[in-house]
Amino acid sequence: MSIRLYIWQRVTAALLVPMICVHVAVIFYAMRRGLTAADILSRTHGSVAWALFYGTFVVIAAVHGSIGIRNVLAEWSPLTDRAAGITAAIFGTTLVVFGFRAVAAVVLV
């Protein structure tokens, strides 16, 4: 692993920890308050704050996850480093696309 990828993976991990805590806290809040899907969407629709939070979350998770996938493929599969990198980039791009689609569905009115 190159130093640049190593730093990206560590930095994104450090950012993901508090964001995951917020994400899990929101899940607990919604469950314990018995919020319906309609209740949740009424709060998130048009919310710039939730759009920014989950938009950032998607990008950071995609970068972190794709570097990890690249390492797994490079170590455990017969793929070359270059092929592992391309596969991981496709994986990360897919995460970003589906992640943004999910965020858009929740925050766009």
Added chain:
Amino acid sequence: MLSTEPLLKVSLWRGGRDGGFQAYQVPQYENQTVLDVVTWVQRHIDPALSYRFACRVGMCGSCAMTVNGRPRWTCRTHISAVAKDGAVEIAPLENFPVIKDLAVDMQPFFEKWQAAKGVFAPSKTRRDEMVALRPGSVGRIAVDQAIGCINCGVCYAACDTVRWNKDYLGPAQLNRAWTLVNDVRDAENTERLRAVASKGGCLSCHSHQSCQEYCPIGLNPTASIAGLKRRTVQAFFKGTISA
């Protein structure tokens, strides 16, 4: 040979990596080490048995083998501590090419030692003043905690990353590099950081800590490698080394 001692059931690996275990019976004594057992088989049953040892007192790092599935230094491992139901299985170290029987080829190990720049590079000549090393300095404490490695190869045999990644330099090699990175007398630390930050270097370590768990003299190569990771990142941000 007649013996009144209880007999130990010993399985020894014979042949190359594609070989197999062969069963022997060896008289069991008090304070008997695994190396004693292997030596008894060679002296009394099969002179063709190949294995490696030198000092027999835990100094030289020659006699490491896989004992009941765990890499160990055999001269300091008592049979009584490892035998299960009067039986013990002894194989060559994992992650090394097998020369024959219990003897492995250490060449890849020491080639990686060189690749990690594990050789001291002097910064002064014999005509210069001796450098005063303060035992309490941060760098010297880091060196002292990692310096006792005897290159037995136990950590290398126990390391999952070595098993998966043929380019990985290995815990003993990176631990050695860490001692030199902290040695104020060394002149090649930029090149050393470049070497350990390259493909297969310290950043490939998964911190499984098998090296620390199995090191017979209680060193912690995982901590040394973590130190190298910090130093390489610092050097990257300073522009001393590139990605």
